[in-house]
Amino acid sequence: MPHPHDAQAHDATPLAVDRRRFVGYVIGGATLVAAADLVLDTPAASAEVPTLPQPAELYDLNDMLTDAARPTANLITVTINEDGTAGFELPRAEVGQGITTSTAMLIAEELDLPVDRVRVTLAPARPELLFNQLTGGSNTTIATYTPIRVAAAVARAALLDAAAIVLGDTVAGLVAKGGVITARDGSSVTYGDLAVKAAGSVGSRAVEVELKSEAEFSVIGTPTNRVDALAAVTGQKEFTTDLAVPDALPTMVCRAPTLNGTPVSVRNQAQVEAMPGVTHVAQVSTGVAVRAATFGQCIDAVRALDVVWKAGPVAGESDATILRKVRAAQLPMPKLPDTPLAQTVSGDFTFWFRSNSPMDTNSAIADVRPDGATIWAGLKSPIVAQQRIAEKLGMSQDKVKVNVVTAGGSFGRRLFFDGALEAAEISQEMGAPVKLMWHRADDARVGRTHPLGTCRVQATVSGTNVLAFNQSLTCVETDFRHGLGEIITAAAADLPAGVGNLGFAETIFALTQEVPYDFGAVTQTLVETDDRFNTGSMRNIYSPDVRVASELVVDRLAAKMKMDPYQFRRKFQRNERLLTVLDTVAQAGEWGRSMPAGTAQGIAIHKEYKGVSACLVEIDTRPATTGRQIRDAVTGPRVTRVTFAIDVGLAINPRGLEAQMQGGINDGIALALTSSLHLRDGHFLEASWDNYFYTRQWNTPPDVRVIVVPSEEKVPGGAGEAGVAATFAAVACAYARATGTMPTQFPINHDQLSFEPKSFVPPVPQSPDNGLELTS
Amino acid sequence: MPEQTFIVNGERVTVDVEDDVRLLWVLRDLLGITGPKYGCGINVCKACTSHVNGKAFNPCAVPVGKLSSDDEITTIEGLPGEVAEQQRGANGLHPMQEAWLERDVVQCGYCQPGQIMAAVALVNRVKAEGRQVTDADLDTIRNICRCGTYTRIREAIADGASRM
Ligand code: FES
Ligand code: FES
Numbered sequence: 001m002p003h004p005h006d007a008q009a010h011d012a013t014p015l016a017v018d019r020r021r022f023v024g025y026v027i028g029g030a031t032l033v034a035a036a037d038l039v040l041d042t043p044a045a046s047a048e049v050p051t052l053p054q055p056a057e058l059y060d061l062n063d064m065l066t067d068a069a070r071p072t073a074n075l076i077t078v079t080i081n082e083d084g085t086a087g088f089e090l091p092r093a094e095v096g097q098g099i100t101t102s103t104a105m106l107i108a109e110e111l112d113l114p115v116d117r118v119r120v121t122l123a124p125a126r127p128e129l130l131f132n133q134l135t136g137g138s139n140t141t142i143a144t145y146t147p148i149r150v151a152a153a154v155a156r157a158a159l160l161d162a163a164a165i166v167l168g169d170t171v172a173g174l175v176a177k178g179g180v181i182t183a184r185d186g187s188s189v190t191y192g193d194l195a196v197k198a199a200g201s202v203g204s205r206a207v208e209v210e211l212k213s214e215a216e217f218s219v220i221g222t223p224t225n226r227v228d229a230l231a232a233v234t235g236q237k238e239f240t241t242d243l244a245v246p247d248a249l250p251t252m253v254c255r256a257p258t259l260n261g262t263p264v265s266v267r268n269q270a271q272v273e274a275m276p277g278v279t280h281v282a283q284v285s286t287g288v289a290v291r292a293a294t295f296g297q298c299i300d301a302v303r304a305l306d307v308v309w310k311a312g313p314v315a316g317e318s319d320a321t322i323l324r325k326v327r328a329a330q331l332p333m334p335k336l337p338d339t340p341l342a343q344t345v346s347g348d349f350t351f352w353f354r355s356n357s358p359m360d361t362n363s364a365i366a367d368v369r370p371d372g373a374t375i376w377a378g379l380k381s382p383i384v385a386q387q388r389i390a391e392k393l394g395m396s397q398d399k400v401k402v403n404v405v406t407a408g409g410s411f412g413r414r415l416f417f418d419g420a421l422e423a424a425e426i427s428q429e430m431g432a433p434v435k436l437m438w439h440r441a442d443d444a445r446v447g448r449t450h451p452l453g454t455c456r457v458q459a460t461v462s463g464t465n466v467l468a469f470n471q472s473l474t475c476v477e478t479d480f481r482h483g484l485g486e487i488i489t490a491a492a493a494d495l496p497a498g499v500g501n502l503g504f505a506e507t508i509f510a511l512t513q514e515v516p517y518d519f520g521a522v523t524q525t526l527v528e529t530d531d532r533f534n535t536g537s538m539r540n541i542y543s544p545d546v547r548v549a550s551e552l553v554v555d556r557l558a559a560k561m562k563m564d565p566y567q568f569r570r571k572f573q574r575n576e577r578l579l580t581v582l583d584t585v586a587q588a589g590e591w592g593r594s595m596p597a598g599t600a601q602g603i604a605i606h607k608e609y610k611g612v613s614a615c616l617v618e619i620d621t622r623p624a625t626t627g628r629q630i631r632d633a634v635t636g637p638r639v640t641r642v643t644f645a646i647d648v649g650l651a652i653n654p655r656g657l658e659a660q661m662q663g664g665i666n667d668g669i670a671l672a673l674t675s676s677l678h679l680r681d682g683h684f685l686e687a688s689w690d691n692y693f694y695t696r697q698w699n700t701p702p703d704v705r706v707i708v709v710p711s712e713e714k715v716p717g718g719a720g721e722a723g724v725a726a727t728f729a730a731v732a733c734a735y736a737r738a739t740g741t742m743p744t745q746f747p748i749n750h751d752q753l754s755f756e757p758k759s760f761v762p763p764v765p766q767s768p769d770n771g772l773e774l775t776s
Numbered sequence: 777m778p779e780q781t782f783i784v785n786g787e788r789v790t791v792d793v794e795d796d797v798r799l800l801w802v803l804r805d806l807l808g809i810t811g812p813k814y815g816c817g818i819n820v821c822k823a824c825t826s827h828v829n830g831k832a833f834n835p836c837a838v839p840v841g842k843l844s845s846d847d848e849i850t851t852i853e854g855l856p857g858e859v860a861e862q863q864r865g866a867n868g869l870h871p872m873q874e875a876w877l878e879r880d881v882v883q884c885g886y887c888q889p890g891q892i893m894a895a896v897a898l899v900n901r902v903k904a905e906g907r908q909v910t911d912a913d914l915d916t917i918r919n920i921c922r923c924g925t926y927t928r929i930r931e932a933i934a935d936g937a938s939r940m
Contacts, residue, residue, distance in 0.1 A: 095884060096883040096884025096885065096886075097883070097924050098883070162837030178853060225877065225878075225880040226880055226882055228882070228885065229876075229877050229880060229881075229882045229885075230867060230877065232850065232882040232885030232888050232889075233852075233869070233873045233876045233877055233881075233882065233885075233888060233889075233892060234811075234853065234869065234873065235810065235811025235812075235851065235852035235853045235889045236811075236853075238810070239813075239886060239887045241804075241810075241814065242804075242810040244808060250801075250805055271827060275795075277794075293793075293805065293806070294793070294797055294801035294802070294805040294806065295805060295814065295817075296796075296797045296798045296799065296800075296801040297801075299817065323912050348853075356885070357922075358886075358922050359813070359815050359821070359884065359886040359887050359920070359921070359922045359923075360813075360825060360884070360886045361814075361815075394923035406814070406884075407884065408884045408886025408887075409883075409922050409923055411922070437814065439817065440815065440816040440817065440818075440821070441932075462914070524802060567805045621800075626911075632820075655880055659883055659925070659928070662924060662925065662926075662927045662928065663923045663924035663925065664924070665924065665927075666926060667924060688816055688818060688820050689815070689816055689820050689821045689920045690820045694920060694922060695916055695924060696918065696920060697915050697916070697917045697918075697926055697929075697930075698915040698916075698917075700924075700926040700927065700930075701927075702911050702914075702930070704927045714895065733830050744922065764816075764817075765818050767798045767817045767818055767819075767836050768818060768819050768837040769796075769798075769837065769838070769839050770836035770837060771799075771819060771833050771834050771835065771836070771837030771843070771893075772828065772833065773843055774819070774833065774834070774836055774837070775828060775829075775832060775833045776831060776832050776833075776897060776901065
């Protein structure tokens with residue numbers, strides 16, 4: 001492929017002339033291929049940051065991810081096909097967050113093509129992209145907004161040039177609309193007809209384009225339905241386990257009765273190999289793998305295996321012992337004054353382990369041969385996956401082809417590649433292609449968990465002022481070995497003063513956390529301990545826990561000053577956009593309306609990823625509600641109404657943004673009220689969706705209103721995680737006000753085990769056989 | 777190996793497989809019908825929800841040997857065939873699928889075939905009782921959606937019911 005920088009070297013035009021003028025490329029191809037480089041965006045944010053305000057206000061995690069993408073990004077290309085469609089390979093993972101739709105919208109906007117004629121697929125691992133193929137931190141739209149539009153604008157310019165020749169008019173006389181270019185004399189030609197004519201010859205040529213102004217937008221900002229919805233509602237949308245890769249037979253793993261225990265030997269290998277459908281049984285590093293004609297026969301084989309195990313690193317441990325270790329690692333909090341003139345309000349909260357298991361369990365297809373390997377999986381960091389898999393297989397990285405498949409949810413989990421790595425090892429060991437699927441029990445018990453932690457808060461009040469606000473989070477270590485770590489290492493030198501020399505976790509903490517109130521001297525610290533668990537963040541890293549602890553204490557401060565919680569938040573607010581979302585929910589959600597005893601409102605705010613949000617909930621904790629009997633379920637208090645306002649910056653697709661907020665609301669409710677993992681005797685107990693109580697229909701609020709506040713910001717913000725923190729905090733505050741008791745652990749029901757744990761040996765439950773008696 | 781015969785999406789099929797293999801795997805792994813999804817294998821998550829003789833059921837909990845040759849299985853792929861052609865919508869789909877599209881319910885989509893199949897069965901049941909779908913009916917749906925699309929599911933069921 002010709003190197004675009006050669007073309008650029010001959011071109012004296014500066015990369016960015018003004019905010020809307022950029023240079024892209026037409027590169028050689030059978031049909032028109034237009035390209036852009038991420039280097040074209042604005043210069044990196046200043047690294048000079050004064051000690052106040054907090055780092056995250058001036059330079060946040062997203063700035064770091066975007067800056068990391070800048071110098072390393074190679075080309076992203078928009079191709080015009082002969083059928084008149086535009087094709088684009090997105091170097092990110094679609095996991096349900098809607099980025100294929102928003103990306104199609106950006107291309108449709110600049111190309112003047114209907115959204116349904118833009119085909120966005122997922123790029124396989126492209127090692128040359130280095131840091132620019134990581135889907136995380138709600139960063140996709142922020143980092144790709146300009147380059148994708150530039151590539152599309154270059155394509156449009158090339159189409160217009162070609163059309164001018166075909167139609168015998170000047171470019172100025174042409175009008176492009178809906179994939180058709182019309183000349184002044186009424187003659188016209190379609191993009192499809194021009195696809196070959198507009199193609200670049202050998203080499204590449206630089207093209208300067210001007211992006212549309214906001215006033216010209218007709219697609220961006222218009223509520224648009226998902227491009228993959230039709231496939232999804234007809235069962236045609238393909239996830240990893242739906243792919244038909246030749247000979248990749250169903251494969252499952254029998255796992256140890258303690259977390260991360262390892263196999264020593266198999267006592268009955270021959271007997272299991274002889275079971276119906278079974279083709280292979282192989283001991284691997286994580287357990288004993290079985291391959292069979294159907295997954296049902298894999299389950300039978302896993303259950304039949306008799307394995308000698310070596311206990312895992314947390315054997316014998318429980319929630320209580322881990323919490324004790326975390327508490328032992330806590331830093332002492334500064335001693336604040338507590339006198340009649342300066343009183344200290346404090347809170348100490350525990351957040352239990354939570355599972356980020358999505359619906360689509362860890363799965364991967366691997367076809368490993370002596371001379372190379374091919375992998376298919378839902379991967380948010382495919383380049384790191386490719387490196388680690390190559391290492392494991394003893395191959396060079398270029399021998400491992402890693403395909404990125406759309407995934408059924410992520411919530412942080414698909415930043416890791418546990419399934420892909422395991423599938424590769426199994427395929428190599430068996431000498432056959434495998435379609436590995438984790439059983440739900442494995443996905444919940446062995447899959448990654450959001451770390452257990454404590455969050456302590458102290459605030460000093462004097463009269464009507466808050467003089468100091470200290471917050472200290474201590475938790476089990478979060479694993480960042482999925483590429484974010486490498487980004488931090490690489491970006492360290494460019495980070496704001498005082499941040500660059502911290503460890504990974506502390507860097508991310510400093511870049512994401514802030515106390516969005518005028519609270520005098522603010523400090524926030526993070527301590528991590530204990531690296532024995534399989535961890536990862538769940539739909540946001542530290543914010544949900546930090547915000548809950550803050551907002552509960554904010555309500556206490558308001559009470560101390562005898563102020564209404566909403567008015568208190570207004571008084572100490574220094575950010576205009578936050579004030580707007582706060583006022584919006586207070587008004588739309590009827591803050592302060594009279595409610596019966598046992599029910600209450602709660603209100604909270606959050607700021608992250610260039611966006612601000614506020615949430616007002618109503619909760620019902622009366623016995624008639626908490627006492628609802630539903631089999632194998634947690635009912636408990638019910639959030640009955642949610643009003644959520646978000647200013648995300650420029651909202652590319654308001655309908656998608658609303659959907660993300662609705663999802664985040666259900667996550668926030670689950671974190672507050674129902675969902676956690678219980679560690680007992682070295683393993684997590686939860687093995688089913690009727691053990692791990694994510695929000696269900698009987699928990700979800702019947703009345704949910706999401707308001708996308710018109711933004712003054714001209715650039716998009718992140719959306720994937722923004723809904724969780726404010727909701728979680730508002731539910732906690734509402735619960736405290738309804739019951740008169742501030743909760744100190746989350747979820748509030750953690751102490752009560754609401755299910756009968758399933759067996760550990762065998763590690764997966766057998767499927768029932770009474771389904772025909774339960775039709776409805 | 778025993779021969780298993782039943783009807784799926786209007787077509788009679790015969791598969792060679794042991795009696796105790798659950799129908800979900802027969803559909804997915806042997807017949808390549810992948811609309812019904814695996815989410816638990818123990819009749820909890822409802823991602824595999826399909827219809828047997830017009831009623832909702834979960835193929836992960838049915839050994840294939842328990843089906844008779846006249847049992848009619850409908851998966852999401854065959855759902856449009858459950859209504860007469862003139863009842864299908866703009867995309868040629870079942871009214872509930874059309875409502876799902878219009879309301880843009882789907883996020884990752886993994887749970888959605890099961891959600892739609894459960895919704896159709898719920899509405900059929902409620903209609904047979906001569907009444908409208910209530911909030912209390914919606915609260916009984918056990919299908920889990922980890923993306924949290926519950927709000928739009930509730931709206932789409934009301935919409936779909938009015939079209940059915
Ligand atoms: S897979 Fe059948 S109910 Fe979960
Ligand atoms: S749409 Fe993702 S699980 Fe329901």
